[in-house]
Amino acid sequence: MPTVTFLPSFRKTEVPKGSTILEAAQKAGFHMNVVCGGQGKCGKCSVMVRSGEIDFDREKYGDFYTDEEASQGFCLSCQTRINGDLRVLIPEGSLVQEQQILVDSPGVPLEINPAVWKYALTLSPPTLDDQSPDLTRLLWGIEKSGGPKEGSIYAPLEVIREIPKVLRESGWRITATVALVPGGYRMINVEKGDTTSHSYGAAVDLGTTTVVVYIRSLIDGSIVGTGSNYNRQISCGEDILSRVNYAKRGGLEKLQALAVESINAALTAASNSAGIDRDDVYEVVVAGNTIMTHILMGIDPAYMIEEPYVPVVRRYLTTAARRVGLVVGKNSGLFIFPAVSDFIGGDIIADILASGMAESNDISLLIDIGTNFEVVLGNRDWMFACAGAAGPALEGGEVLFGMRANPGAIEQVSLDLRTLKPSFRTIRNQRPRGLCGSGLIDLLAELLRSCIIDRTGRINTAIAHERIRQGRQVPEFVVAWKEETAIGKDIVITENDIKALIMSKASILAACQTLMNQAGIGREEIARIYFSGAFGNYINKDHAITIGLIPEIPVERVTTIGNGAIAGANIALLNRRKKRVIDEIARKIAYIELNADPTFMDEYTGSCFLPHTDLSLFPGVEKMLDQCRILREQS
Amino acid sequence: MALKPLEIYKLLPKKNCKECGDPTCLTFAMKLAGGKAKPEACPYLDENAKTILGASTRPPVRKIRIGVGERAVTIGEELVQFRHEKSFFHEPGIFMAVTDLMTPGAIQERVIFVRDEILTRVGTDLRLNGIAVRSVNGSPTAFTKAVEAVEAVADLPEVLMAGDPAVMEAGLSVCGNYRPLLHAATSSQYWEMCRLAKKYACPLAIRADSLDALAELSGLCSAEGIENLVLDLSSLSLSEQLNRSTAVRQHAVSRKTPALGHPVCIDTAVSGLPDAALIAGVTKFGSVLICDDLSSASRKALLVLRQNIYTDPQKPIQITPGLYRVGSPGKDAPVLLTVNFSLTFFTLQGYLEASRVPCFMLIVDTEGLSVLTAVASGKLQETLVRDAIAKYNLSAEVAHKRLIIPGYAAPLSGRIEDATGWKVLVGPRDAADISEFLEKEWKG
């Protein structure tokens, strides 16, 4: 088998001839960027082959590389087959950027209270005087070492079958594993010797494009390994709707299998990186959007995307992990976060759990932003939620020089109010290639502060300045001159880009306002705002308020929780008591259908303004803008 | 006083027992706030909650029916002062007046007109509602004859207008079983009018010089057991009419003066400016509008105004998506794309008709949003256009592949071309310019 050596880390792996470099990289534990799912469409999985025999169709994928790049050995890892030993350099841009993941909920201290216990027991062998059966002996042993009462533990037949052999072969020194499941205590494993230190659980975020797995020690809560993988369902359709349609056409079983395969692959990567045996994973907790979790359970999601959009189940589900095909410990349990509606899925419930808002008396607003967004308002007593489409602008889509948060993306910008000269920072300090979401938000705020755009986003072309000019169709502002960039072109933001951004931000603010109106809550009553999702991690919170992406509250009360789905799954894994909280959240949430809400459209047009048509909602921003205006008038 | 869901929620028992049919108390509260549920559905409300919720869900303007059968008119039941707050519910009934001085032939001509004349707009039939019979002669027999003449040709709802209870009773002897509105009781004869209203189970209009006196009279009639009251606010002065009807609605919806929580009647002949009085009546809270003869132009405009004011403002009126023809377009006729917001549709259709260029209108489903908002909110997308072209089989209708899109949809032009393979021409922003556009861009 050929050996592939990955640079710069020199990590090695062996794969059969004919495998793709992508497969090899994943086997070696790299989290590759595979936006199109390995179809050779996105170009995000590029690697540089330094030496060795490969098979790659340069003709077919010629568009992705310049001649110079081709001569340096660039190729699509998903489309390149391995013919012999290779040395491959993985550019940073081709790796999924590690996200900051909060595994504690900011509001609630983390408790380690898992639903699985291991008891190392030394039992006295039976004698003619002591003829109690093996199982009783075992159960007594558990009770004596502080475990649940003998009578309260159920032992399934599969485990009982193992007992006599394990007891005797181990010389009566064994470890029993007991789990708390909805029916009560259940013995899920007996092993020889003392294995109490090998007790793990897995938290899984089953996303539409990516699967993330965390393996945690159930003893001290520590993270022992992580792994991620693209969701292999991508081959059946890129977005969620096409997956549902695929399921409708009889593809449910395949989708289910692919979901399981993706989780298993990520589990493998995580357990490999942790150096543990997957059989020692005793519980798997999965948070995912409604469609994903329904598919994972093999439940037809078709009816959820039709009116009135009801999910099949609105409570958490538990079953044996192996029953759905997950390769972990034999009798390990699987816990799946509940879904509330088509859009408010287990991932959002996990966000809520991670934020701690459901356990607080204070009112919080939680916003999860991606191409779709979800907003939740409430506290421990009540909760409203809604969802909508924000459009891709905030992620850099549909913006002329927009890009994802990859190296070379301008992620921070500020403008000198007097000279209007931008200063910016790019990801990995490379020459700029474009603007990512956080850079766009900065830019929008700065353009507003410097009065280059008016509150509807129109560029004031009356300002005589070299950076303000008429573009091909609409006016534009030059952020970086071509000499400074890595793309040989001026990087500009056009008036159309700005409009697209304003529309995106407006739908989110309008959703927040609609929930607040429904509840009759003013912005002063909001104690915290939580941002979840990768997007929220990098954005400048002040600027998010300046442009009216979120309601104005003191900026120190805005918190980001990163990938809330994985955070929530981790919390539930480590603390079984949270499962009750999860169920309560799911039952408490009242879902508001924005399209059916007559005030939403009104709020939306009101929000298509920087920061909002009702200036009194943003008193701090207004004060700041007034000062900027005075400054600008002076210069 | 509309309560917010959370305010209502705080009044509920928070048991989440589902007995109301909702999964949680909060969702039930949302339904209550939206008027989509009745408080009685929750068996565990305490007294305080019952009073607050009960009062806030009962309509502040009483619901009343005039007439019987198919053409009967329902009025009242209004909740708000401004239509944008929710909606106005029951269109005012428009009653054309006849008098007992007219010949039976003349009376019947008018009655038949009201009975048969229909104006159809936006798929709805608009018509006048009924007949008001004025006692001018003063004699009971003349009144009886006039009412008989009306009854002979139609089962329309009626307003009997006679200040003399004896005359009124004469009219009732003809049509008393058909629930006419009795017009009108005053402080000097109200008990007799109440007796008649009770005997025939009819709604009763009341009239007084001031709103205070009217509120008092309303109380007196209630005491006589008559609750189905209509407040007559006809006035010589239009200013007074408007001020009074506004005050009545304000007092009703704020529940300050429940005695004024009744529909309003206006005799638009009184002011001498019938069109203006009708306009003020339709826009500002009239529920029974009485008029003498109306010109055909005024009648149409009045019916359309009433339809406009009483449409639900929260529901953009939508046109069924599809392919519409203007004139008889041929294979080379232009195709104009627009949205299914009715205002946009009708405006464009009007200008297209005026342009005399036969063409197709391809109406896509933007859920009633205008072009501007549909583009802004992403409802109008290239895929929508592509699907519509396929669905309505446009390629079979025309022999070209050129599509004219609204000026405000210009940002989508490239994407529509890519998605459909049709060549896109960006039309004007203003429908008024379409004729010129077709002249220069299409033909040229």
Added chain:
Amino acid sequence: MGVSTLSEWTGRIGELVIGATAKDGGTRSHSVTIGGEEDLPYIGIPPSGHRPLVAYELSDDPELWPAAATRFIGDRVHDTAEWVAHADREYQPDLIRLYLSSTRERNFSDISRIGETVESVLQATELPLIIEGSNDPAIDSAVFQKIGEAAEGERILLGTAEAGHYRSVAAAAMAYGHSVIAQSPIDINLAKQLNILLRETGLSPDRIAIDPYTGALGYGFEYSYSVMERIRYSALKGDSDLAMPMISSAIDSLVVKEVREADEGDACPTAVAWEIYAMLPATIAGASIVCVRHPLSIEPLKTAIAALWNGEPKGGM
């Protein structure tokens, strides 16, 4: 108990003056003031503020004008000044609203003609004027400068500023002492946004009239009606960014199907009814200036407004 209208308002509509007399450096016979209300339209006896006014609309390019309107005027329509003088004399509107529609022609460039037209109209009437300029960013600046300059000192109401192009109108108005019509497409938020944008150019709020755009009767009029009610309501509730008087013109009234297809004998009354049944409700919703194109709509509309205003019965409409 004293039952009367309830008013818990805190706001007041600002006043806007149109037209300047010799005393103020203009040539108008009088100026008019609109706005100033502290309650709902026509509420109060007498009502607060100023009585709504009726403007007569005409165009320097009769080709672009509805036949139902020009038919009545005859050949005079080809001489804008004569048309104006005739309308002033015969129909006595409160204001004249001149549309310089010729600027909407393709590749229009004859800016000097605009100046001449404005000057001739100023000669032809002493009524306060509303003048509508171009709608094309390429020429807006030149056109509005020209109008502003030609009417300098006359305190005209200059139209139309929209969110997409408001700077040149505002600049011309500020330079020559005029006021601005701020038009937005039937939406209270958009109306407010435009007022804020104009304010931020330095235009004073007492130089703005809101035009919320008015659909013709049966063609979306109800949306406009409610937007006007909402604007007035918000202004009275204290929103100063909406506390400007409103101008309403159902510009499509004379080209809607009902009017175009009316029977011969009914054509004229239908045209008038379609204008009156939209414009009188517009005043009830809060418009301070309502506009008509059919000359016979002017008198009955003025009569009806007067009756709603001071309660005097006056027969014959």
